[in-house]
Amino acid sequence: MGHAHAPRRGSLGYSPRVRARSQKPKMRNWAELGDQPKIQGFVGFKAGMSHIVMVDDRPHSTTEGMEISVPVTIVEAPAMHVAGIRVYDDSPYGKKVIGEAWTSDLKMLESLTNLPKNGYKTDEQLAKIAELVKKGVVADLRVMTVTLTSEVSGIPKKVPELMENRIAGGDMAKRLEFAKSLMGKAVNIKDVFAPGELVDVSAITKGFGTQGPVVRWGIAIQKRKHARTGKKRHVGNLGPWNPHRIRWQVPQLGQTGYHQRTEYNKRIIKMGDKVEEVTPAGGFLHYGFLKNDYVMLKGSIPGPVKRMVRIRPAVRPKNMPKQAPEVTYMSTQSKQG
Secondary structure, eight states: OOOOOOOOSSOGGGOSOOOOSOSSOOOOOOOOOOSSOEEOOEEEEEEEEEEEEEEOOOTTOTTTTSEEEEEEEEEEOOOEEEEEEEEEEEETTEEEEEEEEEOSOOGGGTTTSOOOTTOOOHHHHHHHHHHHHHHTOOOEEEEEEEEOGGGOTTSOOOSOEEEEEEEESSOHHHHHHHHHHHTTOEEOGGGTOOTTOEEEEEEEOOEEEEEOHHHHHOOOOOOGGGOTTSOOSSOSOOOOSSSSSOOTTSOOOEEEEOOEEEEEEEEEEEEESOGGGTOOTTOBTTTBOOOSOEEEEESOOSSOTTOEEEEEEOSSOOSOOSSOOOEEEEOOOOSOO
16 A cells, blocks of 8 residues: 655745745846847736747657647836946945946936936946946946836836846946946847747746645645644644744745746747737736737746736756747737636
């Protein structure tokens, strides 16, 4: 007779399961690119899911060369405006800001922060950053990008989103010149990524509030004989007598969902500005119609509809075809039943 086996349902690798501090996902790791400077991140908003029919071009796949149905996620990606440059130096306590420069025209940030009346001294700030680059003390360079949420009809937020995106590729002097050329300009999704590329997607998952250990960790509900106290949905034992405390590995109730999660190696199937190609009849449920550029990702991504997502180049890419896949059909049927 086989032995009953009930492994742990919840991974301890994600502990502690606390609420995310912000809906802005944080990027802590970045991929190293080639010799040409390039922005490494972009911001979008999850519109919904659909399905397509594409020719399977994965090497050594059992359906290679055949048409397969694939679920996809549509992300609306409005243009990002480069508002400033920030440089970092390595310190014993992590990266430390040693210089920054902002554009003189920052009307888009008036609803987000208090701006100086006389504007920023952009030329002086850029000169200081150039001196730091010559001295070789700059360890990282990033651009401050602004996403105008007022241009996205599917989300109710009107305050713009301000965040950093790393510049990678080439030496630091090349990166600085590239960042200067972007100051005050808009960057589109097609300037950062290409169809067929593998990316990592980070977002804050859907929140479920406080839940018990059955929902949170997947423990078994106690049977009649073991639940004579009237409690069925709790852990049977809180731990040994020694150590004289409850260990953090014991499944207990607490916050469920609303955590930052990253999906690795999501393939870009298609991207463009012709939104009628992917918008279903009647619009996406709980989102509406797209107005900006879109990017179609294979599979699912974290977070509910309308949630902000951050996209970066894959930090641990797999061996996949570099070219865009051949799509033979895209579903635009109504999602409203």
